[in-house]
Amino acid sequence: MNILVCICHVPDTTTKIKFNGTELDKNGVQFIIGPYDDYALARAVELKDASGGKLTVLNVGEADTEPTIRKALAIGADNAVRINAHPKDAYFVAEQIAAYAKDKNFDMILMGREASDYNGGQVHGMVAEMLDMPCVAPCMTLEVNGNVAKMGREIEGGKEYVECEMPFVAGCQEPIAEWKIPNMRGIMMARKKPLEVIEPTTESAPTEVVNYELPAERGNVKMIDADNLDELVRLLKEEAKVL
Amino acid sequence: MSVLVYIEADNNAVKKSSLEALTYAAKMSAGDVTALVTDKAEGLEDLGKYGVKTVLQVSDDKLSTRPVSAIASAIAAAAQKVGANAVVMSRSSTVDAAAPRVGVKLKATVASNVVALPQTDNGFVVRRGVYTGKAFADTKLEGEIKILTIAKNAIGVEETGSGAATVEAFSPEYGAKDFAVKVTDVKKQEGDILLPEADLVVSAGRGLKGPENWDMIENLAKTLGAATACSKPVSDMDWRPHHEHVGQTGIKVAPSLYIAVGISGAIQHLAGVNSSKTIVVINKDEEAPFFKSADYGVVGDAFDVVPKLQAALEKAGI
Numbered sequence: 001m002n003i004l005v006c007i008c009h010v011p012d013t014t015t016k017i018k019f020n021g022t023e024l025d026k027n028g029v030q031f032i033i034g035p036y037d038d039y040a041l042a043r044a045v046e047l048k049d050a051s052g053g054k055l056t057v058l059n060v061g062e063a064d065t066e067p068t069i070r071k072a073l074a075i076g077a078d079n080a081v082r083i084n085a086h087p088k089d090a091y092f093v094a095e096q097i098a099a100y101a102k103d104k105n106f107d108m109i110l111m112g113r114e115a116s117d118y119n120g121g122q123v124h125g126m127v128a129e130m131l132d133m134p135c136v137a138p139c140m141t142l143e144v145n146g147n148v149a150k151m152g153r154e155i156e157g158g159k160e161y162v163e164c165e166m167p168f169v170a171g172c173q174e175p176i177a178e179w180k181i182p183n184m185r186g187i188m189m190a191r192k193k194p195l196e197v198i199e200p201t202t203e204s205a206p207t208e209v210v211n212y213e214l215p216a217e218r219g220n221v222k223m224i225d226a227d228n229l230d231e232l233v234r235l236l237k238e239e240a241k242v243l
Numbered sequence: 244m245s246v247l248v249y250i251e252a253d254n255n256a257v258k259k260s261s262l263e264a265l266t267y268a269a270k271m272s273a274g275d276v277t278a279l280v281t282d283k284a285e286g287l288e289d290l291g292k293y294g295v296k297t298v299l300q301v302s303d304d305k306l307s308t309r310p311v312s313a314i315a316s317a318i319a320a321a322a323q324k325v326g327a328n329a330v331v332m333s334r335s336s337t338v339d340a341a342a343p344r345v346g347v348k349l350k351a352t353v354a355s356n357v358v359a360l361p362q363t364d365n366g367f368v369v370r371r372g373v374y375t376g377k378a379f380a381d382t383k384l385e386g387e388i389k390i391l392t393i394a395k396n397a398i399g400v401e402e403t404g405s406g407a408a409t410v411e412a413f414s415p416e417y418g419a420k421d422f423a424v425k426v427t428d429v430k431k432q433e434g435d436i437l438l439p440e441a442d443l444v445v446s447a448g449r450g451l452k453g454p455e456n457w458d459m460i461e462n463l464a465k466t467l468g469a470a471t472a473c474s475k476p477v478s479d480m481d482w483r484p485h486h487e488h489v490g491q492t493g494i495k496v497a498p499s500l501y502i503a504v505g506i507s508g509a510i511q512h513l514a515g516v517n518s519s520k521t522i523v524v525i526n527k528d529e530e531a532p533f534f535k536s537a538d539y540g541v542v543g544d545a546f547d548v549v550p551k552l553q554a555a556l557e558k559a560g561i
Contacts, residue, residue: 013491013511017377035492090343090353116491118373118380120355125311125343134312134423137340140485150427154486155336156439158431160308164424171340174492175485206352210368211381215517221524221534226543229555232523235539240521242443242500243467243561 001053001144003044004104006097006111006123007072008034008087009065013116019212024117033068036112040170042177043142044110045076051144053107054078060087060096066195073190074182080195088205090118094126099201102131106167108149113138113171124171134164137171246272247327248295249318251309251335252284260333260440262293262400264393268331269294269403270360278408279321281306281314287410294404299324299413305422308429309337313421315344320415322349322388329389335439342392351388358397358518361389372397375491375514394518395439396497438487441470444498444519446489448474448512450505450526450545454482459549460504466556472496474506490515505545508533525549 011017011029018025033041041057048055057077059069062084069080083096101109109131114121121137128135140159141152150163151170182190224232237243246268250261257280268276276294280287281301290298299321306313314337322330322345330345332338334356346353358379359370366383372394373380438444445464451457457471464471471487478488489496491511497518504525506512513536516522524537527544534540541548 011374013375013514014509016510017374019378091346094343094347116375118371119375120353121339122343122346122353122355125340126347126353129315129344129347132418132420134420135340135344136424138336153336155429155431157437157486158429159486160426161428161430162424162426168424206385207354208383208385209380210383212373213370213379213381215376215379218522218536218538221537221540223534223540223542226541226548226551229541229548229552230558232539232541232552233555233559233561236500236521236523237559240500240538242521 001047001051001107002105003048003053003055004058004101004106004109005037005041005044005055005072005077006058006109007037007041007068008112008115008117009059009061009068010034010115010117017214022209022212031068033072034112034115036114036116036171036173038179039174039176040110040112040172041072041075041077042180043172045180046177047144048076056081058083058097058100060085060093062086069195070190071182073193073195074186075180076186077193079193082195082197083200084197085200089207090120090122091126091207092202092205094123094130095202096200097123097127098130100198101127108166109169110172113173121171124169128169131169133167133169135169135171136162136164138173139170140173140176142170142172142176244272244328245275245277245326246329246331247318247322247325248276248278249330249332249338250278250280250284250290251337252280252282255283255285257284257290258333258440259400260335260395263395263398264331264333265290265293265295266401266403267360267393267398271329277321277325277327279318279413281309281317288407291404291406291408292402295408298408298410300410301413301415308426310422310424310426311337311340312344312424313417315341315348316417316421317415318345319348321413324413327388329391331391331393333393334395338392342390346390349388349390350386351390352384352386353390354382354384355392356394357391358394372518376495376517377514394497396442396499436468436470438470438472438489438494438496441496442498443467443469443500444472444496445469445502445504446472446474446506447477447504447545448506449476456546457483459553463502463549463553466553466561469500474512503533504549506533507531508536
């Protein structure tokens, strides 16, 4: 099986977000593999371990993302590709992935359902449309039987089970696999695995962030005595007007 | 500006979130709104109340499971038919998956998770929720056609028009691979209020000590007409199903009222709920970080406070 996993390089989920103008303030911020991409990678490693083949990991990013890519290699990817560009927006990233993947005969292209920074959830669908492939997202289970992939997909209030032939694209989320933590052997091997750097095919990005803003802080919490919950009900009715 | 709105219906009724998309479209378009419906739905003429002139209705059993690629083809074809400058739709499992495909088909610019009307005095700028609700990004969109997916409960529903909409049959052409993904089974909860759609949510965490104690949470939710939810550790331990997990890697909710019982308020949990209009936190630890993000707080043991709250609601006739 020939699998491509696309990962993004995002702030750790515990990060308090701050900005310098239109740039994220990276001071003291630890960067990680996108949490949803981590699930995609974990499932891809399991599939490769079960049936053999090759697992390539791809990131659209500048040189500072290489420690994140090396972590993916330590978890079990065989080789890595970094497309040397600032990931300007979803369309730009999707174009780079599609351009790279179009002649590589991947059986599946996996990534997270969304990046945890921009939360757009667009890249998998765009890549699939650009390559004329089926796409399933958010994908919670993935089994392969011959040339057919069976997937479970989250829908409102439940799950939908689908199947399609390979190749396909999926945007993954938990509980598709257990996250994998790299072991020492994996970390040592990752240093020797190939990491190819290629230049982007286009420069165009149809969107641009012109301003960031943090949500307004909530006012001070009103504490209610646990023995006076009639007062809480009154406030929810009369002050918050939500009942 | 000509705007196409993709409408979803459940049990033959147009979803509230789709009415929000219509409200958004009517306000941004100054009156040129066409709706596209691919689900079975009744009373579509009534969408005139939300500013819709024409409803394009696709009646095709092949679309009953909402196959994403075919829905994307239908949306793109309808947008081309009406010469839409924008396609507006409310976020859902179908819309989230279809919107990027529509974007590529129409060579249009996509903005997802939009929370406010566009600013058009200097280009076309929309505000999107990013960093899982921890920030907003005002985003300038280039291109002739814009595709906007609207965050739930960000806009509200308002009747902006009068008269009846005209309903027209519409038969889009599909791509060769539009039905390549086959739905083999669907397992849905029956009878409950669906969490992503809910206006009121009662959520609980490890403070409940075990799945056997969820009856009181379900009773509270039933009294309020609310959906139930849980924190990540609770779904990880299989106390509650995964589709109830709210937070950074679970479902993000934005209800009018979010009541959190026995949840300390880790930053990842807050990321999934901080768009809620009003937050009530019940926790026995007065130092729980969630109190800093709450509107109302009660310090006390869940097993003491929840039954008392239930009684207070019943006393108030709720």
